[in-house]
Amino acid sequence: MAQHFDAIVIGAGMSGMYQLIKLRELGLSTRVFEAGTNVGGTWYWNRYPGARFDSETYSYQFSFDKELLETWDWKEHFAPQPETLSYLNHVADKYDLRRDIQFRSRVKSAHYQEKTNTWLVTLEDGSEYTSHFLITAVGPLSAPTMPAIPGVKDFKGTSYHTANWPHEPVKFEGKRVAVIGTGATGVQTIQEVAKTAKTLTVFQRTPNWCAPLLNRPITPEEMKEIRAGYPALFQRCMETFSCFIHTPIQKNTFEVPKEEREKVWEELYNSPGFGIWLGNFKDMLMDREANAAISEFVANKIRQRVKDPVTAEKLIPKNHGFGTRRVPMETKYYEVYNQDNVKLVDIKETPIECINATGIKTSNAQYDFDIIIFATGFDAITGSFDRIDFRGVGGEKLRDRWRYGPETYLGMSTNNFPNMLMLVGPHMALGNIPRTIEFNVEWVTGLVKFAVDNKIDRIEPSAEDVQKWTDHVKSLGEGNLAFEVDSWMTGVNSNVEGKQVRIINRYSGSAPEWRRLCTEAAARGYTEFCRKMPVAA
């Protein structure tokens, strides 16, 4: 017989970990299923060379535990993956989380059983569990995709996807290495591998607008100051549009004279982190001319940094403006292309025809390698849901339901899938994800508590509320230049069948507004979730 829990959580990344802490506080029996061998989610899987935070470390940690904030010292302004992973292990140790987490346990299916109002969860090994609540903590960027290139499995050398990187160190000395993909992951990988590889060949399909990260160590004195500033820092994160410390300049680009504008951009380009993307003039992502102006500024920076003008032009995006895709943060990325051991292959010009036993064949050359690194990204946001066979009332498949884009209420639930709640799912404000996670988990915990306290067996939004929220999310995307560009942020992945059409898969209003709407729904007594049954007196 299947073992029963009050709640099952899928995933032991940051959201699953915090959710477990909160469900324990409610006294609920909880089991977390995690495919990996330890906690950490994104920071467990993505251990590729050069992986690190692109956001200020101290703004990207848990804020709910004062003692944790008081005792954990960060070493770099943008922490490398091993530092973040040891932080998350420290959290798991502190809260003794692992006793409720079942590792090496990939969930295959989750079927709602109407008679009992429970979920039947089946793992890949065939074992079965049931629960009253099902909480998904599967992550927006956790379903890695290999490129749909003929012969991708034929390569006889060593190959890795960046999100399935081995736990043992990989040496590049003396090796001929290829990297396919130049998103945020590819950029971090390339600049690191170029340091030691005998040769590095980068296969670029679409260049991205990258900006300097300007990372540096945190001195003990700085750490003291950062710690003293935590209350103000987290308060600020709750007030900004996307919960980052950066916030747009409250002026439009052309309200400011050209000379002054250039000075602002120069300062932003020479400041650490996302400032140039998220702390720029407020119309940058809405006004085409404003966007063209900042794009030209950054293009000139690339031209200055890359010695060969032909290579420089190849590295400058031509099909989308600055900031309309997630800006990869870099550390001497452009200078890598000045090195003798590095070659850029523009695969729009000379497409890859196939991967074969010895390497990669393009339309005009055969390149042989020892190692191929696939930095080809993820089936984002809905992909990790699609990989599990979720079935709701009447056996409805979530995968079918979301075929043309997700439909949710508040980004945390959908109709016909009762008692299933989502953490960092589609249609919610992403931004600084740990800040969203904390709010999201606390909100879900509030709803679960309400249902338990009031003995409500089935919580579920109505089809009308889901439609309204989905339409609202879509309307917020109108006029936003980012939704006119193919990227994971618009649900496009050339390697996944049926994902070639842009959709609105994330909430593009402000995070404070999203939180306000969620808080109001809670203050109404979660009525939208409980309309099918009377609220207990």
Ligand code: NAP
């Ligand atoms: P990505 O942004 O989706 O980039 C995937 C890259 O692979 C793109 O350059 C894409 O080219 C290329 N590609 C995909 N399929 C291909 C194919 N069949 N042939 C040739 N090229 C192909 O994925 P990512 O770089 O892993 O980043 C995803 C997100 O993860 C980021 O945007 C960011 O939000 C997050 N991330 C965060 C950090 C951090 O905070 N430190 C670091 C890394 C990633 P096209 O552009 O032409 O599709």
